[in-house]
Amino acid sequence: MGDRPTLAVVGVTGAVGSVALQFLSQHADVWGEIRLLDAAPDDAGGELVVRGEVTPVLPLTGAAFDGVDVALFLVSDRLSAQWAPVAVERGAVVVDRSAVFRLDPDVPLVVPELNPEAVRARPRSIVASPGCATLSMIVAMGALDRAFGLRELVVSSYQAASAVDGPDGADQGGVFALREQLSLVAGTDLGTRPGDVRRAVGDATGPFPAPLALNVVPWTGPLQGQRDGWSAEELAIRAETRKVLGRPDLRIVATCVQVPVITAHSMSVHACFEQEVTVERAHEVLATSPGVVLFDNPGAGEFPTPADVVGTDPTWVGRVRRAPDDPRALELFICGDDLRKGGALNAVQIAEAVAAELS
Amino acid sequence: MGDRPTLAVVGVTGAVGSVALQFLSQHADVWGEIRLLDAAPDDAGGELVVRGEVTPVLPLTGAAFDGVDVALFLVSDRLSAQWAPVAVERGAVVVDRSAVFRLDPDVPLVVPELNPEAVRARPRSIVASPGCATLSMIVAMGALDRAFGLRELVVSSYQAASAVDGPDGADQGGVFALREQLSLVAGTDLGTRPGDVRRAVGDATGPFPAPLALNVVPWTGPLQGQRDGWSAEELAIRAETRKVLGRPDLRIVATCVQVPVITAHSMSVHACFEQEVTVERAHEVLATSPGVVLFDNPGAGEFPTPADVVGTDPTWVGRVRRAPDDPRALELFICGDDLRKGGALNAVQIAEAVAAELS
Missing domain, CATH: 3.40.50.720 (NAD(P)-binding Rossmann-like Domain)
Known part of the structure; x- marks a missing residue:
């Protein structure tokens, strides 16, 4: 001891x-x-x-x-x-x-x-x-980087409420606001007319810049730190990924979008590599990488979703596809719990x- | 007459x-x-x-x-x-x-x-x-294609339930299923433990391959027509966009994701052009294109969301950003009503x- x-x-x-x-x-x-x-x-x-x-x-x-x-x-x-x-x-x-x-x-x-x-x-x-957004995908992308050499990443996120503090900094304020909004819209026919969700949610937007229930919001985090239209979190994914992978010149852009999910972030990732890749080789790399679970058989209903991976530790990867006109590019859909690995x-x-x- | x-x-x-x-x-x-x-x-x-x-x-x-x-x-x-x-x-x-x-x-x-x-x-x-997914972004992307010459598109979608028929083909079956699921999860603390949403939704998944309330599902449409891991809808976005734009060789990949939104699709788009672009020039093109509304001032809360554009006719475009390391690439977030223009x-x-x- x-x-x-x-x-x-x-x-x-x-x-x-x-x-x-x-x-x-x-x-x-x-x-x-x-x-x-x-x-x-x-x-x-x-x-x-x-x-x-x-x-x-x-x-x-x-x-x-x-x-x-x-x-x-x-x-x-x-x-x-x-x-x-x-x-x-x-x-x-x-x-x-x-x-x-x-x-x-x-x-x-x-x-x-x-x-x-x-x-x-x-x-x-x-x-x-x-940050939790970077962590929701980087274990998987780092494994693929080692195998094939990353050249470029294009990331679109589907981020959960649990990573968001309240407007007063309250822990889990995003979750409380989303739950309140969901109660306001459940059992209604909202979501079909201009502004109806916004009117129903009123000032219960909480920490989000627009209603999140029955909606997706293409801005995460504070307005501070934005630059040339990029949010601070989008710039952070870029800078953090480069730093962790030791690739200061990696081409990487992210679009961060808040979705009405309680916990677990998802990322749609377009990855270009230095060399040709196949889905089979990518599967092999992902299936044998620590901290990664490959879950990729859509015909059997196997693809990661945030509601299924919440409460688990690994980075879940599915929907691995090779671009039909670029043998060096893959598309992937990645989920991870933003409170756990993230x-x-x-x-x-x-x-x-x-x-x-x-x- | x-x-x-x-x-x-x-x-x-x-x-x-x-x-x-x-x-x-x-x-x-x-x-x-x-x-x-x-x-x-x-x-x-x-x-x-x-x-x-x-x-x-x-x-x-x-x-x-x-x-x-x-x-x-x-x-x-x-x-x-x-x-x-x-x-x-x-x-x-x-x-x-x-x-x-x-x-x-x-x-x-x-x-x-x-x-x-x-x-x-x-x-x-x-x-x-x-199809509605192609239509939710193509008016805007076609305008940018004319101005700058599209070379490549990477699209990740955030698709609404209203485009989805019921398992029995019933019109708006996706909306009915999502509303039922939202009633099952409202007022609960679901979304924090593995499988809790799936258990609560039970067999009320309707036409979706996984629960949609408190979730996002990285597969849209039927299993039929999938090829090499691509869903039929992802392949359709590719083929339809090429055909409408008259660019049979356009490099384009799409990842289609269902989100718990009633009506109006959203798309996160990475677009590479033949020539250098600036946000200012892209704004000019979008602001003067028929059928397009430019709504891009995040500092003032101005970006399109599905709950705000539902029930309107145009294609709404915001979050226009130039890639920091590629002067020929733009990121955009685009929303459109899948029952109207779509x-x-x-x-x-x-x-x-x-x-x-x-x-």
Whole structure:
């Protein structure tokens, strides 16, 4: 026990935090003490169960990081920006899930299935985890990149509400808003006349820029950070994918669209490779890649959907097709749980990789 | 009156048929007699209002086409295959909305904003209208093709339920199934655990191969006609777009995805052109193209969504962006009502173009 590193989990009361505690309870146990920290004043002072032990939730303070080897941050950009440097100053390696440090050249951006060795070079003692949209497809695309050499990606997303905070920053605010909207439209004949859904939803749009029930909304995330018409999240998918794959010149564009799904993101991906590919070879690569499940037999009803993959860990890949007029291009449809691999799981995996390297 | 051509509308009791009667009542009146025909025994013998006049609905027989100049078919593939040749034999020009004749080399496939002149060359006396998925984006893409020369299209769709018949072929069966599913999931906490939506929806999937409420389903249309993993609808978008644009070598791939929206299809489009494009030039072209509305100012909440465009006639285009690493590529998000331009409107426009050319 004494040799094993101490982990602090920062942000344990949100949806991602509670999933993280599940993983820490289920995975091979590499940790000595696990210390639970939270900034939400209602919850600090409470207790949560991790590894079967009732564990106090302590308030987020500088002293709370004393003796901590690895600090896993599962909080907002604002809290990460404020507290990650404090944890580093107190001697911890920070594993951060927020967007704050992802593109910092002195911070590695890690997906353990693809670039686990990157955790070692961390001049700021911070390791970052990509955003949920990038994570929903990158394990599969990284596997195909290794096999065939990616040249270009065109991505259109079908993103769930669970990745969206409330307008006031409330955890899972997107889910609450979508559920309220679904109750307003169920049992009606809405969706057939101009503006009828918008009128029925009224000011219950929540964090979304338009009604989401009976609709799809081609803008995700805040207006801040947009550039030349691209949303910050579309630009982030581009920059994060390039960084994780170590391909700073990869051609990649994304269109991010919110859909009325509670949890699990989907991506329609057009991928061009350096060399010719076949569906059979792509199937072989995907079927043997860690963290990926190939589920591709439409005739038997086998293709991934968010409602089917929610609550599971892998990246699910189906609808693999080769472009009829381009033997170097594939189309794929990919689904992954944005709270698990897209949220808590990748960050926990990074923390475990840091622990292995510390001991 | 005597000089004006006689129109028969075949299939007047379905959703597309009733929208067609609205257009025939609102557009400049080019018709002499408008004869209403229907194969559904319950409805034949009834009456419907067109151009403000109560008009009998006659049963579909060979004799019903006597004296008809233009026969507008808004029925299933099966009925079109059976009855279109009968109407031609009786002397009518058939305008057909079904999939039966679309790719016949002796049948022009027409989008009046793009290739109205094609109605003239009709060796079989049949003119076809494209499918709703193709029609939801082709007016905009055709305008950009003329301006910049299309080289390649990558399309991911977000398709509404209203284009989907019931498992028994019932008109609007997709809408009924989606509404039932929405009632089953509203007010629940479904969508967070593996398979919970599938269990709740049970056998209420209707015509869809998986639950559609709280989900997206990466397969549209029947299993028949699939090839190398491509659905028949994905192949149809490819073939129809090439034929309408007169570009048999256009590189085009589509991924068709069903979303829980009642009416109006959306498309995320990646378009590569022969020459450099800018967002400003694309805006100019789109803003001045007939049948297209440019709606592109995300900072002001302006982007098309299906719930906002339902019940309107044009093709709505927003989210126009230039690829950062390809000055010849644009991304766009396009919405259109699958029952209007995607269904009745294009067919009525074709019939009107034939009428103009007959008189």
